[in-house]
Amino acid sequence: MWRWRRTHLGTEADRATFRTLHTASLAAPALREGLTNASAERSLRHLRALLGTPAAALTDTSGVLAWDGLGHHHTAETAQVVADLPEGAPTRITEAHCKDKGCAVRQLVIAPLVVEEVLVGTLVVGAPLATGGLVRAANEVAAWVSGQLELASLDDSRTALMEAEVRALRAQISPHFIYNSLGAIASFVRTDPDRARELLLEFADFTRYSFRSHGDYTTLSEELRSVERYLLLEQARFGDRLKVTLRIAPEVLPVAVPFLCIQPLVENAVRHGLEASADKEDGVGHLSITARDLDQECVIEVEDDGAGEDPERVRRALAGDTSMDSVGLGNVDARLRNAYGDDYGLVVETAPGAGTKVIVRVPKFAPGVQL
Known part of the structure; x- marks a missing residue:
């Protein structure tokens, strides 16, 4: 004993x-x-x-x-x-x-x-x-x-840099999206005023979220709700040419993610993937967003079947090359790495003619990450 x-x-x-x-x-x-x-x-x-x-x-x-x-x-x-x-x-x-x-x-x-x-x-x-x-x-x-x-x-310097990066991302997204959204809404004012009113409310909620001034992080639920608003407005513009599939595990909705880390990837898929679908036989572009529960991590995938991209151009965009016409890829990648470490940068799978898949991994719990 x-x-x-x-x-x-x-x-x-x-x-x-x-x-x-x-x-x-x-x-x-x-x-x-x-x-x-x-x-x-x-x-x-x-x-x-x-x-x-x-x-x-x-x-x-x-x-x-x-x-x-x-x-x-x-x-x-x-x-x-x-x-x-x-x-x-x-x-x-x-x-x-x-x-x-x-x-x-x-x-x-x-x-x-x-x-x-x-x-x-x-x-x-x-x-x-x-x-x-x-x-x-x-x-x-x-x-x-x-x-x-x-x-x-x-x-303090890191916080100021992160805020500057988010401001730059907003500036990168908003002019293109606002112009197209208001054009789509205007097209329904006479033919379908109820839909125009609904779209205008969705647009107001989207911009209110995108231009909020507090918090480096949000929940995946809030981020995806903003993405849904964005896609509603884009579907008003593209009509049947844009098909969207969402597969979201309820368990990951409360996970904290960097503010505006998913929406830029979706906009990038629409701009560079689906707008090029006009050359396809049926002219329809498909976009899928998946969020999975993977043990201690949450995995989000944004995939389109559009024109795809040269991997070298993607590498340059992730490295921060501003000459690349790619909405916020480098910005989102840098903020993910700043928040969680270099193991959590974006993974992009693409090739010309093969569509694009962007994979985001975030830990469910991370030091310093709080809402």
């Missing part, structure tokens, strides 16, 4: 390392939001715990954002020192001028916070004496804080 006995978890050095890493992990989420009053206040007590000093402060280049511990009366003095700090200045030690003989803050260690080689603020450490060990510790913590702030900057 095995008997459990409580034992120590490692050496004292191991436990000290764990405590340090745990304390740093508590400060990281706030710092990943950037250097603000709120993030400084939330992270600073953990940074001071790392240093084990009576006082610590975080500043930007103009003043003190937050002060933790003793010696709050040194805030104005610290702000002046930081304001006079030249670009590229190393860590410095300055005397804390204080008439209170009992004050534990007699010297300040001011370590720069640098993001992409630009001074963004400082970590200020207040102590009775700035020993060599304390200066080294302040430098290490400041370097770690700088790293977290740089990650925050990268997150």
Whole structure:
């Protein structure tokens, strides 16, 4: 019979390392939001715990954002020192001028916070004496804080890039589609006003969804509903020349997907696949959209039996070649890879005269992907 006995978890050095890493992990989420009053206040007590000093402060280049511990009366003095700090200045030690003989803050260690080689603020450490060990510790913590702030900057840049990509995609889609949709609706105004009214409502809902200003992600259900609206408008234009088949597994409808990741593929199929079907004997183009539940993934396929394409031209479109007349392929591919990793880019199967199938795989659950 095995008997459990409580034992120590490692050496004292191991436990000290764990405590340090745990304390740093508590400060990281706030710092990943950037250097603000709120993030400084939330992270600073953990940074001071790392240093084990009576006082610590975080500043930007103009003043003190937050002060933790003793010696709050040194805030104005610290702000002046930081304001006079030249670009590229190393860590410095300055005397804390204080008439209170009992004050534990007699010297300040001011370590720069640098993001992409630009001074963004400082970590200020207040102590009775700035020993060599304390200066080294302040430098290490400041370097770690700088790293977290740089990650925050990268997150902001990535978000701005994603928003720019979606804006570019909207601009790429909307003029062509709006012109054709309004033309189709206008053709029914006299002959079938009820249908014209229904199509106008579908057009309004489609554009409202496409031009919404919030959220990088949506559900597959919402994305496919927008696709259905788009196809209703295109069928009003093409009539019996466009046949659509939808096969959607109900289990995958709640899956989160990047906003506007399916509709551009469908528009591309219509523009480059089905518009070329006029050369076919029956003049009819077929489009199928399938969404399958595949264990931990959702697989969406958009397939047409149109003219197909040269695989080399598709490769160039996926690589972002804007000279390729292909609606958003490179944009959608890049956003899928940004969201889920390089294993989740678009897969395109095509050849001249053989139609085109575009396959999208998305994980049902992925870190950082939320509605």
